[in-house]
Amino acid sequence: MSENKKQSDEAIMMKIREDILTPMTKFPLSYKIWIGSLLTIIAVAIWGYIIQLQNGLGETGMRDYVSWGVYIASFVFFVATALVGMLISAVVGLVGQKWITPISRIAEMIALAFAMVAGIAIVADMGRPDRILNLFMHGRFQSPIIWDVTVVNLYIFISILLLFLPLLPDLGIIRNHMKKDLPKWQWNLYNILSLGWVGTPGQYKILHSTIRVLLILIVPVAMALHTVTSWLSALTLRAGWDSTIFGPYYVTGAFVAGSGAVLVAMYFIRKAYKLEDYITDFHFDKMGKLMVLVGLVYLYFNINEFIVPGYKMKAADADHIHTLFSLHGEYGVMFWLTQIFGLLLPITLGLFKPFRKPFPMMLIGIAIVIGAWFKRVIIVVPTMIHAYLPIQNVPEEFHHYSPTGLEITVTLGIMAMGILIVSILVKLFPVIPMWEIAEEKGVDIHKDL
Amino acid sequence: MSKKITPEATSRRNFLKKFGISVGGATAVTSLGLLSSCVSDDEEKVPMLTTDGKVINSDKSTLKLNLNEMQKRSREGLSGKKFVMVIDLAKCKNARKCMSACQGAHHLKPEQHHINVLQTENAEGTGFYYQPKPCMQCDNPPCTKVCPVDATFKRKDGIVLIDNERCIGCRFCIAACPYSARVFNWSEPKYYEGDENAIYDMELNVPQKKGTVSKCLFSADRLRIGKLPYCVSACPNGTYWFGDANEDAVTNGTSKETVRLSNLLSDNGAYTLLPELGTKPSVYYLPPKDRMFEYKAGELNYLGEEEPKGHRS
Known part of the structure; x- marks a missing residue:
């Protein structure tokens, strides 16, 4: 290797290290305020949850007829958003798209964090969380809940590996270069986690093939995860859920939600860490196009999901459709706002290049994420209002569902926990895969960097 | 608290x-x-x-008996039996004695119904009638399939029970039941005197427990001692017939008359609720023909409230 090449490699690496590792060592006031507010929300939510534990789920707006509410809707939302890890790294990555490199780790972090809090949302919804071990002691495999518990844990496991293994070379870099810049415990942490990575060609070979196997593996697991989640509804006899396309309807909806979440995260991480050289307008443009693509597929499933029963108007379906379509229906306004701001507008605007700039993309991402959450409420709640038999001899509150303040607080707390996990992960680990960027820039990475 | x-x-x-x-x-x-x-x-x-x-x-x-033995025999059920209920809709006058007897026996709150008397009509203009609705005790129960912990199950005598010592309160069974037959203890249940020392009886589902599901049990505790269910015995109008399909005999809860089940069903054109869902109910209805009462529109509901308008009945 020529001396020149070696020097230029060293210069490139120096810049990458400088750009990506420096923000990790700084804790500006804005970051502290951000973490502080998230912790405050979580603390209030824990207090709310303790009240719920003491007094029972009667503290929520749920009753015998609408017996699933925003907890379950949030669970579905978290699982949906978590699917983005699989979309970006596996689906887009495996077809050979190179532009995902600087955002793949952000996607993986979101995936891991949201898959973990999905589990918390389920526990918050349980009447007897103290008996959660019954799932393992008395688990019956006929129940889709057992399938869901199995695939959620499998997905979390693979997501951890998919986040951790590509981190190894980066951890090696930190171990080699950051000893004087980091507190002792933190350097020790990286030292242990780097598992003695030295970056021999053999190590890279194993790393590449392992990641590839995991990327292929996570596709069916992610599909199974969200399909099973959709089956929690679709396998019941209820009119609004009695749909054969619920699996793909959920999976494609998840891609939209996840794209929105990544757009928002990309924008703020780029801004906070000054990563404009790595996450460029080009990446927002590409993500915007991807969002339009998955949005169109989701729109197609939406049309199928609503036009087919809406045309036939079977008695039970008709009630459900009326609640959603008519602006006088109980969920009419929410339905149309969600469909317009959460899906139709993002797709339409995303078609035009000026809207695929970072700032408009971030705004569209926020609309998508909020819309995605409300869409899950629309999927879960209105169906339960329409039982086959009349709802009678029960108090007025049993006929409708509106979440209580406590329920919303706990939900916000779970969301804050997901965002907190992401915020800690991006501070603790390099948010851009340094070795992959270096490799793309032609640096010879097959040595201890 | x-x-x-x-x-x-x-x-x-x-x-x-x-x-x-x-x-x-x-x-x-x-x-x-x-x-x-x-x-x-x-x-x-x-x-x-x-x-x-x-x-x-x-x-x-x-x-x-101690809890384990109670649980064991409750899960097994009674050998050689297949319990059925026949509800004669022509007889029901909305006396609601079944509802109060049931709520008393199972320590339920006023809004919790193991059996609920609905006011309904088959199609618009075909006339309203009162329809008592217990759990259908389906032969192909959608609720037991989805239970992740085998807390709700079907016994060999066809009764679907719930074990509130095991229920984790996920409410999947409530979502799965098309008959809205299940209720949940959203807050601290209604305790009766003696409940604090009582051993849990799955066949009665007493004491009720916070955060668990409850449902109609066909009064399995009464069947074990050879008596008719609480609701059946409490009816003053002869609405209920109850018995064993294997014996092909059902007894009227009011008149105590016993007849052949097959004759009662075929002579009266009996039907089951929502048969198209394939749940195979053990509760049959006799059509509300020649009704023995005047249906009063706009009646107050069981809680003394007016039913909210604007949804299907």
Whole structure:
């Protein structure tokens, strides 16, 4: 290797290290305020949850007829958003798209964090969380809940590996270069986690093939995860859920939600860490196009999901459709706002290049994420209002569902926990895969960097 | 929250129940016949053997099976039986005695219905009638399939029970039931006197527990002692027939008349609710023909409230 090449490699690496590792060592006031507010929300939510534990789920707006509410809707939302890890790294990555490199780790972090809090949302919804071990002691495999518990844990496991293994070379870099810049415990942490990575060609070979196997593996697991989640509804006899396309309807909806979440995260991480050289307008443009693509597929499933029963108007379906379509229906306004701001507008605007700039993309991402959450409420709640038999001899509150303040607080707390996990992960680990960027820039990475 | 009653309260009675009777439960029960022959009704104390071999005198009321044995026999059910209910819609006058008897027996709150008398009509303009709706005790129950922990299950006599010692409160069974037959203990249940010391009886689902599901059990505890269900016995209008499909016989809860089940069903054109869903209910309805009552529109509901408008009935 020529001396020149070696020097230029060293210069490139120096810049990458400088750009990506420096923000990790700084804790500006804005970051502290951000973490502080998230912790405050979580603390209030824990207090709310303790009240719920003491007094029972009667503290929520749920009753015998609408017996699933925003907890379950949030669970579905978290699982949906978590699917983005699989979309970006596996689906887009495996077809050979190179532009995902600087955002793949952000996607993986979101995936891991949201898959973990999905589990918390389920526990918050349980009447007897103290008996959660019954799932393992008395688990019956006929129940889709057992399938869901199995695939959620499998997905979390693979997501951890998919986040951790590509981190190894980066951890090696930190171990080699950051000893004087980091507190002792933190350097020790990286030292242990780097598992003695030295970056021999053999190590890279194993790393590449392992990641590839995991990327292929996570596709069916992610599909199974969200399909099973959709089956929690679709396998019941209820009119609004009695749909054969619920699996793909959920999976494609998840891609939209996840794209929105990544757009928002990309924008703020780029801004906070000054990563404009790595996450460029080009990446927002590409993500915007991807969002339009998955949005169109989701729109197609939406049309199928609503036009087919809406045309036939079977008695039970008709009630459900009326609640959603008519602006006088109980969920009419929410339905149309969600469909317009959460899906139709993002797709339409995303078609035009000026809207695929970072700032408009971030705004569209926020609309998508909020819309995605409300869409899950629309999927879960209105169906339960329409039982086959009349709802009678029960108090007025049993006929409708509106979440209580406590329920919303706990939900916000779970969301804050997901965002907190992401915020800690991006501070603790390099948010851009340094070795992959270096490799793309032609640096010879097959040595201890 | 101040008057929370825990079944684990450590009274002396409970101590005896837990250790003296639980362990030696089987012995105590086999000797029950012997004991009851020498103890007259007004005597409260009976001699019993504790685990450490001492003979003590204890309240007769503590002579009960322990929880494990109760659970075991409740999960098995009664051999050779297939319980069915026939509801004659022409007879129901909305007396709601079934509802109150049921709520009393199962320690339910006024808004919790194991059986609910609905006001309904088959199609617009075909006339309203009252429709008592218990759990259908389906032969192909959608609720038991989805339970992740086998807390709700179908027994060999066809009754679908719920074990509130095992239920995790996920409410998947509530979502799965097309008949809205299940209720949930959203807050602290209604406790009756004695509930704090009672051993949980799955066949009665008493004491009720916060955070668990409850449902109609066809009064499995009454069936075990050869009696008709609470609702059936309480009806003043002869609406209910109850019996065993294997014997092909059902008895009217009011008149105590016993008839052939197959004749009753075929002579009257009986039907089941939502048969198209394939759940195979064990509850049959006789059509509301020649109704013996005047339907009063706009009646107050069971809670003395007007039913909210704007949804299907």
